[in-house]
Structure formats: structure tokens, C-alpha cells
Amino acid sequence: AAIRFEHEKQGCEIAREVLPPLGYDEEFVEEVVAIIDGHDTRKEAYSLEDALVRDADRLWRFDHVGIALAAGWFNMDSATYCSRLRSEIIPELLTQAAVEMAVASLDRSEALLKTDVIR
Numbered sequence: 001a002a003i004r005f006e007h008e009k010q011g012c013e014i015a016r017e018v019l020p021p022l023g024y025d026e027e028f029v030e031e032v033v034a035i036i037d038g039h040d041t042r043k044e045a046y047s048l049e050d051a052l053v054r055d056a057d058r059l060w061r062f063d064h065v066g067i068a069l070a071a072g073w074f075n076m077d078s079a080t081y082c083s084r085l086r087s088e089i090i091p092e093l094l095t096q097a098a099v100e101m102a103v104a105s106l107d108r109s110e111a112l113l114k115t116d117v118i119r
Contacts, residue, residue, distance in 0.1 A: 004040045011036040055098035062105035079115035
């Protein structure tokens with residue numbers, strides 16, 4: 001979706017604005033921008049740092065608040081959206097740590113949201 005590209009574009013602009021006054025040199029800023037640019041739209045990661053940012057950007061979806069928000073975007077109830085997270089989003093995660101965090105958070109969220117009652 002176009003919003004994902006806009007999300008990356010805005011992130012790049014913010015990094016270019018915020019990092020130099022904090023003392024980061026141009027080379028570092030451009031490395032960060034290269035990670036931000038594509039972190040939500042590329043299937044592969046170019047580095048470990050790239051994989052970590054990509055995974056971190058997805059992990060908010062597994063929290064009960066993220067589920068409540070994102071389920072509405074897809075016109076799904078929370079139980080259906082949780083199933084989508086398990087079948088589609090967890091397999092997209094690149095690091096084992098992110099998979100473990102996602103599963104733990106999703107298990108906790110499903111318990112809080114009582115998704116077993118909705119099914």
C-alpha cells in the first residue's frame with residue numbers, strides 16, 4: 001500500500017533532520033536512512049541492523065492495542081486478525097528473537113482479548 005512507502009519516506013526525512021544535530025556524521029546518517037528506506041516494503045534485509053529494524057517495525061502489531069487498531073484497517077474481528085498475524089506476519093519476521101517476541105505477545109494478546117470466545 002502507498003502508506004507503507006510514505007511511512008518509509010517520512011522516516012528518512014526525520015532521520016536526516018534529527019540525527020545531524022545530535023552529532024552523527026553524514027555517513028552514519030545515510031546508513032540509517034538506507035535502513036529506514038525499504039524496511040517496510042523490502043522482503044529481504046541488507047544487514048542485521050536492517051533485519052532488526054524491519055522486525056521491530058512489525059512487532060507493535062502483536063500487542064493487544066496494535067491488534068485492536070490494525071484489525072479495523074482490514075475489517076476483521078480481533079480473532080481473525082490474530083489468525084492472520086500467525087499465518088502471514090510471523091513467517092515474514094527475519095530474526096528468531098522477533099519470532100519469539102511476536103508469539104509471546106500474540107499469546108498474551110489473544111488471552112486478553114478473549115479471541116477464543118469470538119471464534
